[in-house]
Amino acid sequence: MQAGEILDYELWQLSLPFPQPITTPTGPFTEVCPVVVVFADRAGREGWGYALGFDAGGQQRIATAAARLLAEHRLDIETLLRIERETDDDGDPDTRKAVAAISLAAWDLAGRRLGRPCADLWGAQRSRVPAYASALFLDASEAELEREARLYRQGGYTMVKMRGGRAPEEDAARVAAVRRVYPETTRVAIDFVCRSEVADADRFARLAGAGLLWIEDPVAYASIGQLAERGGVAAGESCHDLQALLALRAAGVRRLILDVEYLGGPLRFLEAARSLMALGCEVGSHMYAPESVHLLGALPDSMPVEVIGWCGPLAKEVPVPDAQGCLRVQGPGLGRTLRREVLVRQGRRLA
Numbered sequence: 001m002q003a004g005e006i007l008d009y010e011l012w013q014l015s016l017p018f019p020q021p022i023t024t025p026t027g028p029f030t031e032v033c034p035v036v037v038v039f040a041d042r043a044g045r046e047g048w049g050y051a052l053g054f055d056a057g058g059q060q061r062i063a064t065a066a067a068r069l070l071a072e073h074r075l076d077i078e079t080l081l082r083i084e085r086e087t088d089d090d091g092d093p094d095t096r097k098a099v100a101a102i103s104l105a106a107w108d109l110a111g112r113r114l115g116r117p118c119a120d121l122w123g124a125q126r127s128r129v130p131a132y133a134s135a136l137f138l139d140a141s142e143a144e145l146e147r148e149a150r151l152y153r154q155g156g157y158t159m160v161k162m163r164g165g166r167a168p169e170e171d172a173a174r175v176a177a178v179r180r181v182y183p184e185t186t187r188v189a190i191d192f193v194c195r196s197e198v199a200d201a202d203r204f205a206r207l208a209g210a211g212l213l214w215i216e217d218p219v220a221y222a223s224i225g226q227l228a229e230r231g232g233v234a235a236g237e238s239c240h241d242l243q244a245l246l247a248l249r250a251a252g253v254r255r256l257i258l259d260v261e262y263l264g265g266p267l268r269f270l271e272a273a274r275s276l277m278a279l280g281c282e283v284g285s286h287m288y289a290p291e292s293v294h295l296l297g298a299l300p301d302s303m304p305v306e307v308i309g310w311c312g313p314l315a316k317e318v319p320v321p322d323a324q325g326c327l328r329v330q331g332p333g334l335g336r337t338l339r340r341e342v343l344v345r346q347g348r349r350l351a
Contacts, residue, residue, distance in 0.1 A: 007075045007109070010038040013063050014347035016313055023139040025165035025195040032310045033059035035066055035098070036343065037105040039080070047109025048338045050311065051097035051261045052287075058094070063350060065098035070351070077113075080106035084265040093240060096264040103265035104291060108333040117331030118291075122270055122298040128326040129296045130304035131289070131319070132189065132213070136162030142177040149181040158325030159213055159304055161189040168200050172208035179211075189213035189234070194220050201227055214255055221248060228252030234303070237286035238262065242272045249281055255303060259286040260295065269295055277301075289319050289327070290336040297329045313342050 017031040033053040040046045051066075053059030069087065073079055079086075084103050089095040111118045133152040136145055145162065152160050162178055164171040175190060182188050190208075192201065194217045201218035205227070209215060214234040218227055221244075227233055234255035239245045240262050248256060256276055260269045273283040277299065284303030285292035287310070296302040305327055307319050315336040319327055329335070343349075 004076050004078075005041060007077065007080075008040045009070060009075060009351065010036075010040075010349060011063065011066055011070065011351040012036040012038070012343050012347045012349050013059055014314075014343065016311060016342075016346065018310070021139070022137040024137060024163055025191070025193040028139075029054065034311055034314065035059055035062045035101060036314070036338075036347070037066060037070075037101045038338065039075075039077075039105050039109045041077075041109065041113065043113075045109060045112045046338065047105045047107070047112055047333055049101040049104025049106075049108060049291075049334075050314065051101040052311070061094040062097050062101075065092070065095040066101060067351060069095070069098055069102060077106060077110055081110060084267045087264075089264060091240075093262065096240065097261045100261040100263070100265040103267070104260070104334065107266060111331060111333035115332050117294060117297075117329050118266070118334050119294040119297040119329045120331070122266065122294065124297050124329065125300045126297045126329070128322065128324075128328045129293050129302065130159070130325060131157065131293075131307050131321055131327045132159035132161055132304045133157040134161040134191075134287075134306045134308040136160060136178060138163050138165055142174055145174055145177045146180055149178045153181050156321035156323070156325060157307070158321070159187050159189070161191055161213075161216070161306065164190045164192045164204065165195055168204040168207055171204050175208045175212070185211040186213045189216055191216040192218045194218075194238070198223050198226050202230070205230055205232070216257065221251075224248065224253060225251035228254075234284070240264075241268075242275060245272055245276060246279075249276065249279060254280065255282045255284065257284040257286050257303070257306075260288055260291060262286075266291070266295060270298060273299055273302075290315065290317070290330070291334055293327045293329055294334055313346075314339060 034050040036050045038048045216234045236256040237259045289307045
């Protein structure tokens with residue numbers, strides 16, 4: 001790579017509507033609002049990354065933080081690859097998300113310039129990672145859940161994650177509908193987004209927990225230790241640093257799901273993941289499927305990659321599992337090509 005070369009950059013805000021509204025334990029959603037960072041070198045190679053806002057206000061805060069960081073830093077590849085190390089976010093989650101978007105874009109460009117996958121730059125240990133389809137929302141009926149699960153099975157996904165949040169008996173019945181398509185043990189996970197009460201989560205686990213892949217974020221983290229001893233619990237996606245993840249481990253959670261933008265970038269993700277694995281934890285990733293394949297591919301083992309299509313329109317490539325239900329590490333860079341027509345049609349350029 002040419003040292004000291006100043007890169008061109010773009011900063012975009014987008015609205016990506018869902019084909020139809022979805023209902024999660026936190027409520028209905030109609031769109032996601034990513035902030036996209038693009039870097040380009042003199043040879044015309046591009047690297048890009050994004051951070052997610054779930055409403056216009058959150059998106060604007062991330063975009064403001066990204067614009068400030070880009071103005072404060074020298075825009076050469078060496079500087080940008082160190083941005084996670086050199087930025088004190090002072091605990092601000094929007095700054096942390098902006099750092100993650102910038103860092104991912106810089107690493108993507110670095111990999112493209114070297115002709116290598118980012119996983120190689122991070123110490124690749126695997127070329128393919130198991131994956132699961134993440135959908136099956138609360139607005140679907142039991143019959144609709146079964147039909148949707150069948151589509152994922154036919155598409156090569158050997159595992160799926162659904163959403164919970166109704167009465168324990170109803171959630172158990174909905175799990176049973178999905179397990180008619182995935183009858184094998186440890187193939188179906190369920191996510192409560194910390195919205196259940198301990199008694200309800202415990203009752204659900206007694207009704208349906210045996211043989212599940214995991215029960216994700218069943219209750220608020222302050223109470224999760226009351227359920228962790230049962231086993232099968234996963235948590236961590238809303239943690240912003242290693243200290244918070246270690247607190248979950250101390251509470252008895254051994255399956256920890258990390259979010260690259262909440263932690264503030266790929267280097268922070270990998271440092272946390274490797275520390276937790278050294279302590280005997282299983283580590284997974286939250287969303288960001290193409291990026292997460294590289295992150296988890298840099299680990300000797302992991303939980304499967306979550307594939308959720310919320311930002312799928314940004315990339316030309318569509319994740320497709322192989323015959324064993326795995327996603328392959330694809331390069332160069334992060335292995336996905338930005339669809340510029342989506343930026344132009346559904347976005348607004350800020351810089």
